[in-house]
Amino acid sequence: MTGPDQPPDALFDPASVAVVGASAQPGKWGYWLAKGALTGRGRRQVHLVNRRGGSLDGVPFRAGLAGLACEHVVVAVPPAQVRPVVTEGLAAGARCFTVITSGGEPAEERALAREVTARGARLLGPNCMGLVDTSSELRLSWGEFPAGAVGLVSQSGNLALEIGRLLGRAGQGFSRFVSLGNQRDIDAAEALETLVGHAPTRVLAAYVEDFRDGRRLAGVLAAAHAAGKPVLLLTVGRSPAAAGAAASHTGALVSSYDTVAAVCRDSGALLLESAGELVDTALCLLATRGWPTDGAAPRVAVVGDSGGQGALAADAFAVRAVPVPELSADVARRLAEALPPGAGCRNPVDLAGAGEADLGSYARVTQTLLDSGEADVVALTGYFGDYASADPQRTAHECAVAGALADAAARTGRPLLVHTMARDTPALAVLRERGTPVYERIEQAAAALSGAARLAAAAPADPPSLPRPAPPAADGGYETVRALLATRGLAFPRAEFVTDAEEAVAVARRVGFPVVLKAMGLAHKTEAGGVALALADADAVRAALARMRASTGAARYAVEAMAAPAHAHELIVGVRHDPAFGPVALAGIGGLTAELHPDTGLALAPLTPARARALLLGLRHAPLLTGWRGAPAVDLEAAATALCVIADVAAAHTEFTELEVNPLLVHPGGALALDAHAVVRGV
Known part of the structure; x- marks a missing residue:
């Protein structure tokens, strides 16, 4: 951990919690924090503090923290009262503080963090939405957080709520949620690090705007991948920023978003674009078992009850670099025995009406493909899950087939992805309860599988260590930087530096015509007219230097040998x-x-x-x-x-x-x- 050496138990599974600013009025933050804290009172002591008195669910409010044993203090009071509450909590022996309220000006927040960490305690926030650990029955936040296997670290509270709702609709939820707030002590890297060794967490997710110690975060991402914990990351910055003020081409070409993308690539994390894409990919990852470890993309077999949907599904996977291989003659023969004449059996597989006549066809075909060894994933696309909507008498049968589909995926260790036009039917509930991802659009399934495949193929490495700082250079000009690089072995054309035309001519004769003349002190030399190429004689050198002096005002120039190697x-x-x-x-x-x-x-x-x-x-x-x-x-x-x-x-x-x-x-x-x-x- 970045602060004092403090085990995370006090943060995520404390023996006692105090909510300062508790309220009995629904709609107030203090009410939701207190209500959430009380859900864990069978596991820990819960103290509710409000100096005005009152009670909630039979628990009386205390006037203050004095005399209380509380490991973790949640602070939801007006900003002016934050510091006194924290000071009182430290005196009471608190080891962690979750500060919901803003801590005031940045300098005040930093001072608050120093006071907390100097006493060996830890600080989450200020200005955060709290935290939830469903495995330890700790709920110290506003909103609903369904239980599941996704650990989320976020700088946005509302985004966390959106992700939670999407997960809940899909039959999944959170193992742990940490709202970072202003990260005055506990930051994104540390919060994610706690999830790497958290057994209930199978997929890590994060929304980060301020990366703080980015190299440490990169190391945590690589460690998570090595531990078999895939990381899905969201950030901002894809919108192009104006590059007109950039001091170099590099400054115009290197964006912060592109940097994060490169770090994710090299650290084995997956950078995504939206909450929906994050949830789609998480569902796919949670269904993944035993994929190839040789870096090859997983082969997908597509099963459709419509030729058009099957073909579009095959295209959706293929264009995202997920192979849709042709099935062998033996597998095609076995499929043909279970399907009507004329059914497509080579991938995509077209049921050709077999599912309508017998719902069991879905399970038999899917089982054949999962058992074949010729597909790592099966994608079912079309109508399945909606038959009981038109004919309620088929509900039990369709649910039984859904169970058989989930059984086949579990038995073979190969995931089944389902795309259907149905929504929230009993059969789909069976699939979701059994951990089978269900998608409303085929492109969601294809993008999720493609992302999961990229993660499986990643070969992450720890971020490189920084060298010892060198003595500062005199300036950043060509002459100085060239000397620094040449000393390390980078090759440059032969060159000398001059201040007037006659010096330039003399150097050109020593270097050998043709030569290049460059004006010093310019970042973008070509645009400013500060470069002249292939000067063939003394008169050309004199004329070029005169033009440059007039257009750039440069006082110093480089005369270099003209370099034009073949096939460069x-x-x-x-x-x-x-x-x-x-x-x-x-x-x-x-x-x-x-x-x-x-x-x-x-x-x-x-x-x-x-x-x-x-x-x-x-x-x-x-x-x-x-x-x-x-x-x-x-x-x-x-x-x-x-x-x-x-x-x-x-x-x-x-x-x-x-x-x-x-x-x-x-x-x-x-x-x-x-x-x-x-x-x-x-x-």
């Missing part, structure tokens, strides 16, 4: 320091259109050679690097090494908020940096 491609490589995650490396296809048609990959820096290589091979245009249409491949090892050098230097120089090499020219003979600069913090 431009990359952009950069690192941006994220407030939560630290240095984040970017590698992508470079050139003038890098921001117009971004093709990039991100990862926490520093990089390993394997991670750098994976970033390059994960680009959409990676075939350009590996030999497109007969062209020779670039030296990927040299390119990966260059990425590592750039990431290492940026990670060590904490004074740089951004560092960029653009372009990095990669070719069959190696990698060559043609430009570099950094943005210095505070400048």
